[in-house]
Structures are given as C-alpha cells and as structure tokens.
Amino acid sequence: MARENKTTRENKTTRESKTAAFTIFVSLVGLQTLLASSSCVAGLLRMESETLSSLREGDDLELEFPNYEFLGANYLSDASELEINADIGVFGDPRRGRSDFNLYLLDLTYIAVPDRVVISAGRKFDVRHSVRSTTLDTVAADFWLLEKQARIGTYYGKERRIELNRSSPSAEIMGVYAQYRSSSVVPLFARGRFQYRKYPNTPDRPQYVAQISLEKTLSGKWSPELLLDSELNLDTGRLNRLEAGSDFYPTTDTSFRTRALTYDAAPEDGIEHPIFSIFSLGRLYEASAQIEHRFSPRFTGSASLGYDNYVLQLPDSRQDGIRIEADLKWAMRYWSTLTSFYLLNSFGGNVYGGRLQFGHRLNDHLDLTSGAELTYYEKITSSRRSAISSNAALNFRFLNRFRFSAGGEFNSSNIVRHDWRAVGRLVYLLWAES
C-alpha cells in the first residue's frame, strides 16, 4: 500500500514536472520571439536547438530509443542594456518509458543605470560571481567603477547541482567580488572573491571561501601570459587550490603552455561529496606542459605531458601517474584528419590508445565524417582488454540554418561484443538581429 502511494506520488510529480516543462518551454521561446521581433527592443538573438536520437541495444541487450532535445538561446539588445539567457533539456525513451526535463538556464540581466549598475536574476551558469563556475538560482547586483576598469558585485541565491533523474539539491550561497583590468595593450587582470555557503545537511557549519586570481600578459619576446589562481577555505584554513601557469608564444606558429597545481578537497566540501575524496585522502600535486606547432597552414602537431601525485591512504601513502598525449591535425580544403595517441598510467592501471577522425567535404551542403578508436587497457583488477569504437555520419546543411546528421556506430568491448547504433542529429542555429 505504501509502495503504491509512493508510485502514485511519483507519477503525479512526473506529470506536474512535464506540464511545467512544457509551459516553460513554450513561454521562453515565445518571449524571445517577441523580443527579437519587436522594433522597440532591437538586438541580437542567438538560438541553437539540438535534437539527438539513437536506436541501439542497452547493456541488458534490450532495444532502447533515447531522444534528447536541447534548446539554448541568448538575446542581447543593441545597447546591451538587456540580456536574456535560456537553456533547457528534454529526454524521452518510448521503448523504456523514461523521460526527464532539466532547466539549465533562465536568467535576465539589466543595466539599471547606464555604465554604472547591473542587476541580474534567475538560474544561471555563473562564471562571474561564484568562486567556481556553477549553476545558481540567484539575484545579483554589479557596479562599474574607475571608468569601467573596475567592477564589484554581490549576489545571493541557491547553488544547484543538476544531475540525472533527481530533484536538484541545493546550498544557500552568497558572496562579493571585485575585479580590475588595467587599460593597456598588455593588461593586468586581478580578481578577488569571497563566498559564504551553507549546506542543508550541515547548517551549523557554513563554509567561507576566498579566491584571488591574477592574469598578466607581458609584451616582448615570446609574449608570455602569466596566470595565478588561488582558493582558500577560511574556516578550516585549508588551501583548496593553488594554480600557476604560463603560456608562451615563441613564434606565431608555436605555443607552449605550462601549469602547476596543488589541490585538496574534504568529503564535506560541496553539495555532494567531491569525487576527488573517493580516490584521494589528501593533497594532490600536478604539473603539466603542452607544446603545439603549426608546421604549415594545414598541418599542426601537439604534444602534452602531465604528472599527478596524491595521497591514496593516510598517513603518507601516495600514488602518482602520468599522462602523455600527441595529436596531428591536417586540414585541406575538402579533407581533414585528426590523429591522436594517448598513454595513461596511474594506480588504476595503464591505458594505451589511438584515435583517428576523418572529414570530407563533398559539396557546400554535404560532408562526411568518420572516426575510429582502439584502446588497450590493463587495470589494477588484472583485467587486460581492448575496446574498439567507430562511427560514420553524413551531414547535410540546408535552409541556411539547419544541419542534419545521419549515421551509425559500431563498438566492441567486454560489456557488449557487437554494439551497433543508429544515430540522428538535427541542429538549428539562428543568429538574428533587428
């Protein structure tokens, strides 16, 4: 009886969610259509719709037919006084009777006082206010200072972690930030953030985090760009993150990038326990470098090397690992290829693999893409296997805004020996202005 009541409640919740989803979907598209077509709110509307469908066998060898619809849009008025962002995702599998809806973005930004005050509200993927980019349901206010070279702001809201098939958990979050960019051909960019966060399962232990970041481009030989980012947990005194790096450009055809990082996270950090805390019980150190050279306008090569070291078990058992990757990219007028090789070594095992992607433009409206990957892995569980994946698709461009892909995949692994899939993709891209 209790189980039936729970099922009934879940069905009712699902129906209500679908109704809300449908209403929001129609409303936001209609609103943006009206805004874009109104002569009194001239601006730029950018909209992308992506529809994905696949017919395949699942891991249980039963047929499944997942369908996804992602719709993202941005409207910006000509004077930039009004900006609206929206993004939703809808999923349905009629074979399995599954469906889902997610509202990723729905936010509005308005310049209340020209060149001085900006207010914003809604659900946003925040890259400006919060210490780490995350989804927030928030209200915020920002202020320009010093001839718009400086900006300060404050915000309050709920941090969301949107995941599969679950109601979005949240944490109360608020903070302030300040940033400054010098007016120079080689500017200095500095930013500081302070954030307060309270989790529902630990209301008596709020988290206080501060972040300081710097970026400076230097003129002269090699045109170096220097970066520094730090994040400190003020209530525990733990240095969450410290990253330093530099990008060099010895010639116009060569770039060289280096990064050094230390990272630590405790199980109580975040709305959910961080994935990091599953594998590491202490501080991680990482060093990486990448070099890329354009041998000719059509041929580019890249190589990268990374080393990581972290605490596997307390008190002082550490593990390390390396990552090596190499890429070769060749692009002609009608043909293109990207070849990649990778090697991973860690406490979990070794991986050796290669990947080839191929593109051929048949005419202005039709092109062919294909790819294949072969991976051999040796896991700590003594499993030694290989996996193959391959795909091919025909891509049609029509009516100036649509792109349709029809193709298939063949994959083989120890999970499914013969995995055949049919895949369809329809993209509509609109850039419209009034």
Added chain:
Amino acid sequence: MTIVGIGKTLGIAFLVACTTVGNAHGLETGDHSDHALFDHALHEKFECAGCHNFAVDPKTRKAIPNEKIRDTIFRKPLKEICHECHRSAEVRYEAAPKTCYTCHRNVESLNTIKPENHRNIGWRGSHSTEARIAGDTCMNCHMTAQCVKCHTQRNDISLRNHTRNFRMYHSVQARLQPHRCEACHTQSYCANCHLGGRP
C-alpha cells in the same frame, strides 16, 4: 516521448517562426559577409574625421579637406579604426559597446577573430584556468548556453566530451586525475551507473 515530441515539433515551428515573423518586423536572417556589421546612421553623430580623411561643411554638407586630419588614420587597418572606440577603456569611449558580437554578428565573422589560444588542439581541455580567472571575458563572444552544453547537459549519444571507449578506462583516468571529474560530474553520476542505474 509525448513531451519530447510536442516539444520538438513546437520548438522547430517557433524557431522557423522567429525567422518568418522577424523578417516581417525587420529581423535579418540572411547571409552576412565575413566583415563586421556596421550601421553608418548610428555613427553619424560623431565627427567624420574620426574614421574618414575628410570633414563635412556644415552649410553645404559637402566633403572638404580636414585641417585636423590625423595621418594615423591612413596607417591604421580598418579594424583598428573600429577598435579605437569599441575596445578602449578610456572614459570618453565608455558608452561604445565592447562585446565582440555587437559588430561581429555571425558565426563566420566571430570565428575570424578567435583568440590565438583557441586554435590550440588542446584548448578545450585546458581552458579552465583562464575561465576561472577571467570567465566573463569569454562572454564577449560566447553565451553561457555554450558552457552548459559541455559542463551540465547530459546525453549518451553525442561524443562531445568523452569517446565511447572512455567508459572502459575511466577508472584509470579517475585515479590519475581525481580532481578533473568534478568540472562536470558529481558523485550521483557515478552512483547512477555503479549502483545499477543507466549511464
């Protein structure tokens, strides 16, 4: 399936309606050149000499030699004449819109002004540092829906972030760089598979 079917049908219909309705109200959706969009009427309130090598006689409205001519105009590439106002931090230019897509109003035009570091093969996997430090600079060209596409959206059809084989060896990768998964995932995502759910 019903919600997806209705949603797709109405969505495409509305999107096509954007084009149709917008055209009826002056919304341009036709081909653009690779150059930036420029509205001369909007700029007529400024001195002609700011961009041109002549002045305008206020009585006859004819072009005349400009005594204040700045020979720097001759040496500047076209884009620097635009950028003098639209990429300047000086207070006299603060009203000029600074976002790139103010003028670069189509994907082709925006691609021509892509920063050098975006052309790196490895940029997609290494943009996090710059985004964390100066993420709002990205918004000069990008919209946040593009961040959401990789970081938040979930689908097991497109191979946007991981290849199909990654499922087989992700345990090795996770034990190599355990901090990197958190850019997009939470423990719930792991539990969804490892506790009997679907990926």
